[in-house]
Amino acid sequence: MPSASNHSSVNDTHRLASAVGLVLRNDGDMDTAISGLSLHRRHKLTMPLHCIYGLGIGLTLQGRKQVVVGGEVMTYSPGQSMVTSVDLPVISNVIEASASLPFLGMMLTFDTTTVVQIAERLQLSQRIKDGAFRPLTVKDLDAGVLDALERLVALLNEPELISTIAPLIKEEIIIRLLHGAHGPQMLHVISAGSPSQHIAKSVAWLKLNFCQALRMDDLAATAHMSPSTFRQHFRAVTGMSPLQYQKQLRLQTARHLMLSENVDASSAGGLVGYESSSQFSREYSRLFGEPPQRDIKRMRFQ
Known part of the structure; x- marks a missing residue:
């Protein structure tokens, strides 16, 4: 049974799914006016696709997605977040989607230098042994990260503000991720x-x-x-x-x-x-x- 916090995240994700669905009305992948932010929509299941995931966070907002990293198969659904800590070849495919409830997802990539600078400013350091490092992690979605992502997507309706406000929201998301469940893995890669x-x-x-x-x-x-x-x-x-x-x-x-x-x-x-x-x-x-x-x-x- 899902925890109460995760159940809340699933419910909250519906708002972001609706916002993304209004921006991206047809199947495809959209690079938005916000640097690093892409939106994704599919109305049917997809074949496994080889691609590179960069440093960043991915969300499934509706439907379900599967990612194969090395020999490990991982799935993530609404209410979860996937963070990649290093550029990583993966095989991904949509495993739950329909015409009435299409798969909706988003990815936000980060500049490594920015993440390093923020971690140094916050005086955060490595917290795990090298053997425990995982380049891709799936965790329950943090409510603060979800709120910031909602504000980032809403900014697409105010293009004149993107250049000034989007970098601030992205920095907030990075800070929340570094302090959250994904933090130890991200910090491990950037720790000198x-x-x-x-x-x-x-x-x-x-x-x-x-x-x-x-x-x-x-x-x-x-x-x-x-x-x-x-x-x-x-x-x-x-x-x-x-x-x-x-x-x-x-x-x-x-x-x-x-x-x-x-x-x-x-x-x-x-x-x-x-x-x-x-x-x-x-x-x-x-x-x-x-x-x-x-x-x-x-x-x-x-």
Whole structure:
């Protein structure tokens, strides 16, 4: 049986769901005028989709969503919040939605530097052992965070105030998350000197330089670890090896280029760092289940 506080959060989420439903009336994903805030709507169940979740918070406001991180399957529903503490490849899909009650969700990503500065200003520090770190956590939704998110979405109706007020509300949300149930995991990544912080910096570098050849020894040295220790900590944080992480970034970027910018398969593979078209097609098929052209055709006619 859900706790009284969580039951209240579920009820309160209906207001935010209604507000999001008014902004996003058709199926799709919407990047709003507020930096980092995106809204999502689906009227039917979706196939598992490979994507990258960045540092931030996600809410399911109506319906239900499933996220696979490494080998772990997690679900989150209205009344819960999902926080990602480091850029993380995941597989996600909507598992509860209908035409009368569509899935409604939202995500708000944060700038890592801003989170670090706020934690330093509040004099917050690491509170957990490295082995207890989890890059993605699902917790009961904090009422204060929900209230702030409602005010953030309401701000979309006052575009002239977004540039001045939205950063203040985002800072409030970060402060509440750092002080709440998600706080220890977020603090662990940004705490100077922790292994997870070194891995987070390596992840950030890979996200910007995934087209380059991966030199494991150099990456490990930058993280002040031996190659074997680096691989161990990297897998603990992201659920995969550095090479697998790089492949995910390359292949997901190539998929986006083909789907959104009509880049052909051979060009897309070269643009993300593949020297061999056959290797690109083989690894693409292994990740997405079909060769590039067939996968993109299916995606366009879903």
